[in-house]
Amino acid sequence: MKQQPIGVFDSGYGGLTILKEFIHTLPQYDYFYLGDNARAPYGPRSFETVYRYTLQCVQWLFARGCPLVIVACNTASAKALRTIQQNDLPRINPQNRVLGVIRPTTEMIGTFTRSNEVGILATAGTVLSESYVIETKKFYPHVKVYQEACPMWVPLVENNEYKGPGADYFVEKNVKNLLGKGKLIDTVLLACTHYPLLKDKIRAYLPDHISLLSQGEIVAKSLEHYFERHPEMESRCSKQGTVQFYTTDSTEDFDAHAATFFGKSIHSEHVNIE
Numbered sequence: 153m154k155q156q157p158i159g160v161f162d163s164g165y166g167g168l169t170i171l172k173e174f175i176h177t178l179p180q181y182d183y184f185y186l187g188d189n190a191r192a193p194y195g196p197r198s199f200e201t202v203y204r205y206t207l208q209c210v211q212w213l214f215a216r217g218c219p220l221v222i223v224a225c226n227t228a229s230a231k232a233l234r235t236i237q238q239n240d241l242p243r244i245n246p247q248n249r250v251l252g253v254i255r256p257t258t259e260m261i262g263t264f265t266r267s268n269e270v271g272i273l274a275t276a277g278t279v280l281s282e283s284y285v286i287e288t289k290k291f292y293p294h295v296k297v298y299q300e301a302c303p304m305w306v307p308l309v310e311n312n313e314y315k316g317p318g319a320d321y322f323v324e325k326n327v328k329n330l331l332g333k334g335k336l337i338d339t340v341l342l343a344c345t346h347y348p349l350l351k352d353k354i355r356a357y358l359p360d361h362i363s364l365l366s367q368g369e370i371v372a373k374s375l376e377h378y379f380e381r382h383p384e385m386e387s388r389c390s391k392q393g394t395v396q397f398y399t400t401d402s403t404e405d406f407d408a409h410a411a412t413f414f415g416k417s418i419h420s421e422h423v424n425i426e
């Protein structure tokens with residue numbers, strides 16, 4: 153079987169914070185990154201819509217040859233992944249695989265907390281799905297999960313306002329709300345791939361004893377372990393160390409913004425997905 157790149161998908165730019173860690177931990181592989189910027193944000197959209205958009209994007213990456221697609225978006229992982237894995241994959245391409253970001257994160261989350269109270273900051277879609285609560289319970293039944301939806305944070309990041317005073321207002325409000333829900337919270341997880349850009353601001357509103365986690369490193373380590381357990385998939389992934397970027401919206405906008413998330417300048421190609 154011909155070796156092909158690993159597909160990484162997000163509603164927009166957020167997944168680049170995950171891709172950056174994949175490249176850091178697993179630099180030998182080739183990657184195709186697809187940002188569905190034309191239809192972002194996914195956070196406030198219905199289950200049906202997020203499922204339909206995510207399936208279209210996964211199928212596009214499969215059609216490009218990717219044997220493995222990582223849904224590097226919590227909202228899409230929460231709302232669409234299970235249905236795609238259980239209902240669509242056996243029909244579309246039973247040899248291929250689609251993985252998300254919630255399971256690898258919840259597998260590890262209990263190792264970071266001593267008080268057994270964890271706070272989750274996420275989009276409204278992820279919070280409403282209860283995915284973090286349900287998945288954490290499977291691995292760490294004694295850990296209590298408190299959630300806070302932060303509907304303004306993705307728009308602040310997407311509109312390049314994440315360093316401004318408007319961001320302070322919303323970050324302070326949501327962080328205070330979260331800490332008010334669980335008095336013993338000692339670990340706060342950024343359960344949206346956009347939020348690492350707000351990390352400094354979030355840190356400023358958290359007491360020092362609370363650890364702040366982003367998912368990138370956790371998910372990258374988990375992919376490394378996945379390949380150790382699944383050599384049949386590892387051998388289908390090409391290894392030239394290249395990355396190609398695709399966006400469903402303007403390439404000029406994508407290239408201008410993506411550098412902030414990815415840490416390097418990039419050149420994207422436009423694709424139509426519907």
Ligand code: DGL
Nearest residue numbers: 166193194195226227345
């Ligand atoms: N980056 C996505 C996540 O991790 C959210 C962005 C969106 O709402 O589209 O949930």
